[in-house]
Amino acid sequence: xxxxxxxxxxxxxxxxxxxxxxxxxxxxxxxxxxxxxxxxxxxxxxxxxxxxxxxxxxxxxxxxxxxxxxxxxxxxxxxxxxxxxxxxxxxxxxxxxxxxxxxxxxxxxxxxxxxxxxxxxxxxxxxxxxxxxxxxxxxxxxxxxxxxxxxxxxxxxxxxxxxxxxxxxxxxxxxxxxxxxxxxxxxxxxxxxxxxxxxxxxxxxxxxxxxxxxxxxxxxxxxxxxxxxxxxxxxxxxxxxxxxxxxxxxxxxxxxxxxxxxxxxxxxxxxxxxxxxxxxxxxxxxxxxxxxxxxxxxxxxxxxxxxxxxxxxxxxxxxxxxxxxxxxxxxxxxxxxxxxxxxxxxxxxxxxxxxxxxxxxxxxxxxxxxxxxxxxxxxxxxxxxxxxxxxxxxxxxxxxxxxxxxxxxxxxxxx
Ligand SMILES: Cc1cc2nc3c(=O)[nH]c(=O)nc-3n(C[C@H](O)[C@H](O)[C@H](O)COP(=O)(O)OP(=O)(O)OC[C@H]3O[C@@H](n4cnc5c(N)ncnc54)[C@H](O)[C@@H]3O)c2cc1C
Numbered sequence: 001x002x003x004x005x006x007x008x009x010x011x012x013x014x015x016x017x018x019x020x021x022x023x024x025x026x027x028x029x030x031x032x033x034x035x036x037x038x039x040x041x042x043x044x045x046x047x048x049x050x051x052x053x054x055x056x057x058x059x060x061x062x063x064x065x066x067x068x069x070x071x072x073x074x075x076x077x078x079x080x081x082x083x084x085x086x087x088x089x090x091x092x093x094x095x096x097x098x099x100x101x102x103x104x105x106x107x108x109x110x111x112x113x114x115x116x117x118x119x120x121x122x123x124x125x126x127x128x129x130x131x132x133x134x135x136x137x138x139x140x141x142x143x144x145x146x147x148x149x150x151x152x153x154x155x156x157x158x159x160x161x162x163x164x165x166x167x168x169x170x171x172x173x174x175x176x177x178x179x180x181x182x183x184x185x186x187x188x189x190x191x192x193x194x195x196x197x198x199x200x201x202x203x204x205x206x207x208x209x210x211x212x213x214x215x216x217x218x219x220x221x222x223x224x225x226x227x228x229x230x231x232x233x234x235x236x237x238x239x240x241x242x243x244x245x246x247x248x249x250x251x252x253x254x255x256x257x258x259x260x261x262x263x264x265x266x267x268x269x270x271x272x273x274x275x276x277x278x279x280x281x282x283x284x285x286x287x288x289x290x291x292x293x294x295x296x297x298x299x300x301x302x303x304x305x306x307x308x309x310x311x312x313x314x315x316x317x318x319x320x321x322x323x324x325x326x327x328x329x330x331x332x333x334x335x336x337x338x339x340x341x342x343x344x345x346x347x348x349x350x351x352x353x354x355x356x357x358x359x360x361x362x363x364x365x366x367x368x369x370x371x372x373x374x375x376x377x378x379x380x381x382x383x384x385x386x387x388x389x390x391x392x393x394x395x396x397x398x399x400x401x402x403x404x405x406x407x408x409x410x411x412x413x414x415x
Contacts, residue, residue: 008154088364141279
């Protein structure tokens with residue numbers, strides 16, 4: 001016997017939890033299939049896994065009823081960005097124009113977001129099924145078999161089960177995957193000088209190095225993307241040697257690196273699913289696309305997938321829901337947005353990795369020119385904030401007023 005839902009969500013990462021909350025708030029009968037996981041807010045030291053969240057994504061999370069539960073005392077905010085090139089004199093600093101109120105984005109721990117989403121879900125009639133999806137039911141497009149042999153079906157099945165999505169594989173959707181041969185080393189550091197709520201990134205030939213401001217005015221989350229050889233060397237260094245190498249790679253922009261947390265490393269790849277829809281199965285988030293983290297946009301892309309899907313399929317109605325044309329619209333919309341993001345991140349990664357003199361000169365000249373053109377800087381700024389592109393309604397600046405006024409600022413102060 002199968003249990004029936006309007007919407008069946010597989011995976012309780014941030015896109016899965018957001019899907020469950022958004023659809024339940026819209027009145028759908030939602031089943032969430034996910035192994036039991038930690039739903040408690042983080043405590044103590046800031047965790048290594050943090051994410052840059054754009055204002056557009058914050059509005060999606062607000063519409064899901066979660067943003068208001070994020071512990072802002074643990075979140076960093078940034079109000080400006082600075083990028084520069086190790087291979088040229090090119091440097092670019094940008095901040096939103098005076099008309100924009102609020103930060104450019106937040107640096108939030110993964111578990112802070114997860115806990116906020118669980119709090120939102122606690123108020124909603126979502127059925128939790130504490131299992132893993134094993135595969136798709138044979139011959140069905142929106143029915144799943146669980147790891148204990150149980151069966152569930154939905155009128156809409158959302159695969160939010162990450163980059164190794166079993167549902168994508170079971171549906172026979174091709175996954176174009178390219179490993180960069182790089183790893184991202186992440187750590188939290190304390191620097192002599194205050195970060196001033198600026199997100200900074202230096203492009204090195206071996207890959208980009210980002211310092212993202214945390215709530216403590218002297219603490220940053222760093223993401224150092226580099227080729228596997230350098231990553232192995234960095235992983236093996238003791239803290240003193242790592243702090244020295246990090247400070248040098250960052251041109252000591254924030255003075256001495258005073259302390260470093262333990263480090264973690266993530267292999268980097270770009271990938272995309274050839275289709276986002278198969279019958280009534282729909283891919284969102286990392287099950288649909290993977291992008292280089294240099295622009296901090298992977299999850300932001302996934303949250304906009306979820307918002308776009310909810311908008312395309314509309315309210316649950318009796319009869320033929322979701323309409324196949326609505327799912328096709330979702331697929332066209334989000335495939336082109338994911339492709340645009342992949343081209344940007346991939347293009348930047350390649351451009352800054354090149355060491356030939358003419359290319360380095362061109363990069364320097366390009367950055368200098370952009371810095372002198374206010375319209376170009378505004379465009380870049382809005383793109384980084386997720387305010388550009390074909391945005392779902394609930395992610396737009398104007399539509400957000402009804403949901404949440406300006407999301408609150410983090411603390412950015414030293415305790
Ligand atoms: C170093 C690094 C830095 C990053 N920084 C940023 C950033 O600053 N900003 C940003 O926007 N993005 C960033 N990203 C990308 C971001 O982390 C991901 O895009 C995002 O977490 C993907 O969320 P998701 O919910 O789609 O997938 P996941 O987080 O992978 O969640 C998938 C969930 O599905 C579950 N699952 C898997 N299989 C099954 C199954 N068979 N049945 C049931 N459940 C299943 C998993 O347990 C998991 O809980 C970064 C990535 C890296 C590597």
